[in-house]
Amino acid sequence: MEASFKEQNTLINSEEVIDLRQYWRILMSHKWGILGFSTIVTLLTILVVFNITPVYKGTSTLLIESQQTNVVSIQEVYGLDGSSEYLLTQFEILKSRSLAKKVILKYNLLDHPVYNQPKAELPEKLQFLQDFSLKETAAEYFPDLFTATDEIEVVSDEIILENMITSFLKNLSISPIRKTQLVMISFESIDAKLAATIANAVGDTYIEDNLAAKLELTVKATTWLNKQLKGQRVDLTAAEKRLQQYREQERIIGVDGGLGMAEREIELVSTKLVDAKRERLELESLYNQIQKLGSKSSAKLQLIPSILSHTLVQNLKDVVAGVELRRSEISNRYGKKHPKMKAISSELSRAYSNLNRQILSIARGIENKYNIALANVESLEGSLDDTRDDMQLLSGKEYKLKELQQDVDTKRTLFEQFYTRFSETSATGDLKTANARVTDLAATPIDPIKPNKKLIVALAFVASFMFAVMVAFLLKALDNTIKTSLEVETKLGEVMLGLLPLLPKTRKQQNPSYNHYLEEPHSTYSESLRTIRTGIILSSLDNPYKTISVTSSVPGEGKTSTSLGLAFSLAQVGTVLLIDADMRRPSIHKALGLTQQRTGLSNLVAQTHTMEECIHTYEQGGFDVLICGIIPPNPSELLSSERFKDLITGLSKIYDKIIIDTAPCQAVSDALVLAPIVDAYLYVVKSDATTSHLAKNGLKRLKQVQGNIAGVVLNHVDIKKAEKYYGEDYSGYYDNYGYSGANT
Numbered sequence: 001m002e003a004s005f006k007e008q009n010t011l012i013n014s015e016e017v018i019d020l021r022q023y024w025r026i027l028m029s030h031k032w033g034i035l036g037f038s039t040i041v042t043l044l045t046i047l048v049v050f051n052i053t054p055v056y057k058g059t060s061t062l063l064i065e066s067q068q069t070n071v072v073s074i075q076e077v078y079g080l081d082g083s084s085e086y087l088l089t090q091f092e093i094l095k096s097r098s099l100a101k102k103v104i105l106k107y108n109l110l111d112h113p114v115y116n117q118p119k120a121e122l123p124e125k126l127q128f129l130q131d132f133s134l135k136e137t138a139a140e141y142f143p144d145l146f147t148a149t150d151e152i153e154v155v156s157d158e159i160i161l162e163n164m165i166t167s168f169l170k171n172l173s174i175s176p177i178r179k180t181q182l183v184m185i186s187f188e189s190i191d192a193k194l195a196a197t198i199a200n201a202v203g204d205t206y207i208e209d210n211l212a213a214k215l216e217l218t219v220k221a222t223t224w225l226n227k228q229l230k231g232q233r234v235d236l237t238a239a240e241k242r243l244q245q246y247r248e249q250e251r252i253i254g255v256d257g258g259l260g261m262a263e264r265e266i267e268l269v270s271t272k273l274v275d276a277k278r279e280r281l282e283l284e285s286l287y288n289q290i291q292k293l294g295s296k297s298s299a300k301l302q303l304i305p306s307i308l309s310h311t312l313v314q315n316l317k318d319v320v321a322g323v324e325l326r327r328s329e330i331s332n333r334y335g336k337k338h339p340k341m342k343a344i345s346s347e348l349s350r351a352y353s354n355l356n357r358q359i360l361s362i363a364r365g366i367e368n369k370y371n372i373a374l375a376n377v378e379s380l381e382g383s384l385d386d387t388r389d390d391m392q393l394l395s396g397k398e399y400k401l402k403e404l405q406q407d408v409d410t411k412r413t414l415f416e417q418f419y420t421r422f423s424e425t426s427a428t429g430d431l432k433t434a435n436a437r438v439t440d441l442a443a444t445p446i447d448p449i450k451p452n453k454k455l456i457v458a459l460a461f462v463a464s465f466m467f468a469v470m471v472a473f474l475l476k477a478l479d480n481t482i483k484t485s486l487e488v489e490t491k492l493g494e495v496m497l498g499l500l501p502l503l504p505k506t507r508k509q510q511n512p513s514y515n516h517y518l519e520e521p522h523s524t525y526s527e528s529l530r531t532i533r534t535g536i537i538l539s540s541l542d543n544p545y546k547t548i549s550v551t552s553s554v555p556g557e558g559k560t561s562t563s564l565g566l567a568f569s570l571a572q573v574g575t576v577l578l579i580d581a582d583m584r585r586p587s588i589h590k591a592l593g594l595t596q597q598r599t600g601l602s603n604l605v606a607q608t609h610t611m612e613e614c615i616h617t618y619e620q621g622g623f624d625v626l627i628c629g630i631i632p633p634n635p636s637e638l639l640s641s642e643r644f645k646d647l648i649t650g651l652s653k654i655y656d657k658i659i660i661d662t663a664p665c666q667a668v669s670d671a672l673v674l675a676p677i678v679d680a681y682l683y684v685v686k687s688d689a690t691t692s693h694l695a696k697n698g699l700k701r702l703k704q705v706q707g708n709i710a711g712v713v714l715n716h717v718d719i720k721k722a723e724k725y726y727g728e729d730y731s732g733y734y735d736n737y738g739y740s741g742a743n744t
Contacts, residue, residue: 023473032473035464041464042457049456054448058196058727059186060204061440064090087176091183092208094174100165103198103205114191139457170201181440184448192445199442209435209631214458225421240412243404269383276376480691488685488712491692492699493541497682497711498532500562501525502718514591517568518620524719525565533569536682539710545671545679546652548710549581549660551671551695552605557686558715560587563661566682567623574656575624577615581670582663586628592618600629607642624655635663640673648677665698672705680710687717 027034064087093099109115148580175184187198327344482488488496501524503512517526536545550566552559560582567578580588581599589595599618604614616625632638651658660678662671671681681702685695695712703710 016324026472026476027469030468030475034468034472037468038461038465042461045457045460049451049453050453053190055188055450056191056192056445057186057188057449058199058442058445059184060199060203060438060442062183062185062206062436063439064183064436073173087181091176093712094183094185094202095169095172099168099202099205099209100168100172101161102209104161104164104168106205107197107201109168109198110160110164112194112266114189114194115167115693120449152305172198178642185442187442188449192311192448196442196444200438202662203337203436203438207438210435221421225418228416229415232418236408236411236415239404239408243401245406246400260431269380269507272380276373276380292637333345334434359420408546441682480693481688482690482695482714483688484693487712488691488714492695492712493683494683494699494709495535495711497713498528498576499536499687499714499717500528500532500558500565502687502716505727511561511591514564515620517565526569529565529575532566532682533573534616536566536680536710537573540680545710546656547648547658547660547678548680548682549662549671549678550661550682550684551698551702552664552684552686553666553690553694554664555585555667557684557690559664559684560591560661561684562684562715563620563659564588564591567659568655570659571623572622575654576659577626577651577655577656578618578623579626579660580628581629581639581660581674583638583670584663584668586631588625588661589627592625593619594618594625596626597627598629600627602629602638604629604633605638605642605647635670636668636673639670645677666694672701672707675702675705675707678707680708682710684715685712686715689716 066086095193104110173186173188175186176182184228185199185202187195187202189195189198228469327341330344482491485496485499488494500513503516503525505512513525516523517529520526536548539545548566550559550563563578567576570576578588580586583600583602589597589600594616599609599614601614603609604611614626614629616627617623620626638644648658660674662674665671683695683699683702699709
């Protein structure tokens with residue numbers, strides 16, 4: 001049964017399923033917090049937005065033209081080439097500080113109410129000096145602010161103007177329209193009329209500034225080009241004369257003076273020399289092998305692969321092999337003294353002689369080829385050296401010739417450029433048209449562009465809502481507690497024996513779960529205990545559990561109430577002994593009202609009292625109880641003693657079931673020492689309180705001591721909350737029992 005649950009658990013973890021209902025439950029569990037946070041942020045945004053001063057935007061359209069009616073071919077002089085670089089340059093001019101300064105001064109914006117606030121621009125350290133004229137006093141008492149008394153900084157007209165330009169450019173925007181020569185000039189201001197006025201003024205000022213710049217540039221260009229052209233003509237004539245004199249002096253014919261022919265000759269000789277050296281290297285290896293083996297030993301020479309693989313050698317070796325084969329056949333048939341044997345022996349001798357002679361001939365041929373290759377390499381190297389010497393002489397002449405020719409070409413190109421520019425500039429002296437014009441004037445805006453109150457409020461609500469949702473999911477992700485039966489199986493990987501619903505606390509009854517089974521035998525809680533009892537019985541049909549230890553991770557998870565409930569339910573089907581082995585914080589005697597009893601487990605193990613004196617019968621529940629007794633100084637030693645083991649062994653023969661309430665396994669090791677004694681552990685997990693990490697560690701410790709874990713009991717389950725937020729379906733089963741509160 002446990003293996004099947006673990007296989008199912010693995011299958012669930014391996015499947016990637018997006019459960020939208022789980023997301024919906026998370027939102028529902030935090031809905032009031034999400035809505036409350038969103039509402040507060042939205043209200044604060046509304047208060048802020050409605051106190052923001054509205055801003056208006058005026059927009060005019062400017063056409064930047066790249067061709068002029070009176071221009072001959074002077075695009076480079078004015079930058080009128082129509083390229084993207086030209087247009088981008090004009091856009092930057094429209095956004096320049098110099099153009100902004102001209103607009104400000106032209107329209108006297110320094111005195112406009114929107115910008116006439118010079119005190120706001122004062123440095124904080126100097127404002128009180130400007131108002132109270134305390135130059136000397138400030139210099140005396142604040143020497144770190146000033147280097148000298150006469151160097152106190154006072155806001156001048158230039159500083160006010162620079163600050164004004166900075167503010168002006170922040171409100172100005174230049175937006176080119178893609179794939180056109182149109183640009184939109186926009187200006188933002190809290191004054192609607194001023195926004196339209198400045199948008200139009202920027203375009204007009206740009207056109208006027210462009211016309212003035214062209215006129216000034218034309219005059220300067222004409223004067224400078226005329227002066228430069230005279231000097232360039234003299235330099236060109238002198239360079240051409242020097243080139244011609246050098247050609248006549250050195251008797252140079254052609255463009256390169258014969259250097260190209262010499263280069264081709266060197267290239268041809270170099271190619272042949274490389275081929276000759278390659279051939280020499282190939283023959284040198286064979287030659288060295290022949291010299292090493294001896295040029296007259298055919299037996300050794302035929303070991304050289306090049307000789308052995310020769311066609312004639314292979315043919316003669318085939319002949320020798322054929323003769324030897326016939327000689328062998330005749331020898332076997334006629335004997336060694338037969339006349340035919342003499343003839344075939346003579347033929348074999350001739351075959352060997354021909355083979356040896358051919359091998360020696362091939363070796364001599366290789367030696368001759370090697371000597372020829374050596375001579376060829378020496379001859380080509382000499383020829384290459386001679387050609388190089390000739391080329392050195394030609395290179396010197398060619399270098400000087402190129403130097404003179406390059407000087408002539410450079411001066412001629414420069415002269416032609418100056419002459420062209422001079423002609424164009426002279427022809428455009430009457431240039432009066434601008435390169436731009438305003439196509440649409442800005443009108444006074446009626447509605448402000450910002451703030452967009454509706455959009456800001458809507459975005460504030462959406463953003464705050466999404467932020468709150470993210471926080472809700474983050475809290476869910478950080479919550480690692482066990483809440484449902486599914487999480488017991490998926491996160492802990494253990495069998496879920498049952499769950500115990502949450503019971504209400506009252507002032508009179510702080511621990512309602514202790515006697516709830518007796519007081520409400522047909523309640524949900526009692527039915528859950530019977531379900532756990534059935535699970536324990538069914539999980540050990542072949543080898544029933546006699547001794548069951550109930551433990552948990554930490555105190556307060558309800559292991560004592562679970563032990564009591566289990567004892568109540570098992571007592572209905574057999575004899576039961578409930579042992580309080582939690583000797584550090586015993587509570588069974590308080591829960592059952594046995595506070596008057598003093599003797600118990602420690603007394604029985606120590607053999608200071610008899611079994612009849614230590615075991616008490618709880619008549620209402622129908623089971624026996626072995627309370628803690630006197631608390632020993634070291635409970636772990638008592639529980640791990642042989643006496644305790646023998647006691648449990650003996651009691652298991654008397655009772656059908658023994659329930660042992662032990663200390664939490666994460667706090668102390670008392671529960672761990674019982675692993676060799678008890679048949680199974682019942683692990684209690686508090687719903688929505690115990691983390692999976694804590695429960696895993698507790699179960700791991702039990703498994704490390706070979707403890708048999710019968711299953712997990714999920715305690716303190718809030719049925720309504722589980723159905724609403726966690727997706728656990730308890731409808732129909734718990735409808736008549738609406739418990740809320742806490743049990744221990």
